[in-house]
Amino acid sequence: MWLFWLIVVVVGVWLWVSKKSKSTPASLSNNSPEITVSVPSNYSRGTTRVDLEETENGGYNIGSNLPLSLTLYGLDKNEAEKLATAMQQDQGYEINDWFSHLVAQKNVRCKELDEWLAKARPQFQALIQKRIESSQEWSSASELDKADMLDEFKEGAIFELPLRPGFTDIAWVLLDEEPADITVDDALLEKFKDNPQLYNHLLYAFSAGSKVQISAASDFRRKAFDELAEKGFMRRGQEIPIEDILLSMTLKEMQEIAGSDAPKKFSRKANAIEFLKTLSDLQQRLEKAISFRSLFQLRPIDGIDLEEISKAYAYSKEVARIILRTLRSNLNSQRIKNSAKEWAHDEGYELNAEDCCSSCRQQHGKKWKRLPQKLPPFHIGCECRIDYA
Ligand SMILES: [Zn+2]
Known part of the structure; x- marks a missing residue:
């Protein structure tokens, strides 16, 4: 019997203790200093400080x-604060769409990027020219072959640049595909400022030009196409000219x-269309064969050159990408720096420069006992990182 009472007492004490510990907020508990408290939930993924200063x-x-601060022009105070806060909270990926759209809409410029471009563009052109001059095929090549060779020369030139963003595809767009007028898409972007994803779908639709596009109900773009049709950017079903x-x-x-009404087997589209248009019940026949609801077509937009718009947006996207990548790299280094202050990492540190430019790669694998003063990013778009050895 005593064993029964012992169990009752032990279970009772345990229940009382566990209930008490649950009702005591961690923030009030003095004997558990390892628990971090009173941190707003959106800070939970790390709070490395990102200072923000307005320039003259x-x-x-x-x-x-x-390690490498960036100076941006074209955004307002709220937007600059949103960017700094998001970086501070390690939300660089989450703000990607918002920031790309902002860069496109406000034509945001980055001083460090412009400085690199001012140096690298002439170097890039000179390297291409050098390849053209030393090519034996060039002078006798056809126009198409020249275009093909030129792409090859550009790729080689990018790799040869002494200092460039680690990602060669970003470098290519920035060096070679700057639109003549980056403001060409501003009016359109203004209409989509609260819905950057929908703008991405519109850009996708642009790529089909005036062709009719089929988007079935199960298609992942269908909702976006429905919305674009509602907003007047696309024609849908019966609104589309039957000829299209x-x-x-x-x-x-x-x-x-x-069907059996055809006078012969069609051999050309033009003849087929001409014949079909003579059928008085064409509309009904088409409705039996295709779902009109799933047909979409871009509506022409007055005074807007779709190709230039796509180009401008693609360029802005890379500007945004390189800014965010450089800021994220800064944050990674800063986190290592902060943790080095708290605990000594006896094995030391090592530079990983494998994915960057030739000037950075010279330092690849360099080791330090203590964290060095100069940390990556070493330049705009630098893909180096410091690792624990
Ligand atoms: Zn580099």
Whole structure:
């Protein structure tokens, strides 16, 4: 019997203790200093400080406390603060769409990027020229072959640049694909400022030009296309000129629509369309064969050159990408620096420069016993990082 009472007492004490410990907020508990408390939940992924200063000429210097601060022009105070806060909270990926759209809409410029471009563009052109001059095929090559060779020369030139962003695809767009007018998309971007994802879908739709596009109900773009149609950017179903719908069909499909009424086997689209248009019940026949609800077509937008817009957006996207990558790299180094202050890492540190430019790669694998003073990023778009050895 005593054993029974002992168990009752032990279980009772345990229940009382566990209930008490649950009702005591961690923040009030003095004997558990290892628990971090009173930190807002959105700070939970790390709070490495990112200083923000307004410059005399209306720009914002982001990260003056970090290895390589960036000076940005074209954004307002709220936007600069949003960017710095997001970086501080390790949300660089989450703000990607927002920031790309902002860079495109406000034509944001980055001083460090512009300085690199001012140096690298002439170097890039000279390296291409050198390859053209030393090519034996060039002078006798056809225009298409020249275009092909030029792409090859550009790639080689990018690799040969002494200092460049680690990602060669970013470097290529920045060096070679700057649009003539980066403000060409501003009016359109203004309409999508609260919905950058929808703008991305519109850009996708641009790539089809005036062709009819089929987006079935199960297609992941369908919701976006519905919304674009509602907003007047796309025609849908019955609104699309019947001739355009026919143009989007294959000869075989048109033959099926014509059925036994066809005078002969169609050999060319133009003849097929001409014949089908003479059928008085064409609309009904088409409705039987295709779902009109799933047909979409871009509506022409007055005064807007779609190709230039896509180009401008692609360029801005890379500007945004290189800024965010450089800031993230700063934060990574800063975190290592902060933790080095708290605990000595006896094995030392090592530089990983494998994915960067030739000047950085010279330092690849360099080791230090103590964290060095100069930490990556060493330049805009630098892909170096400090690792624990
Ligand atoms: Zn580099």
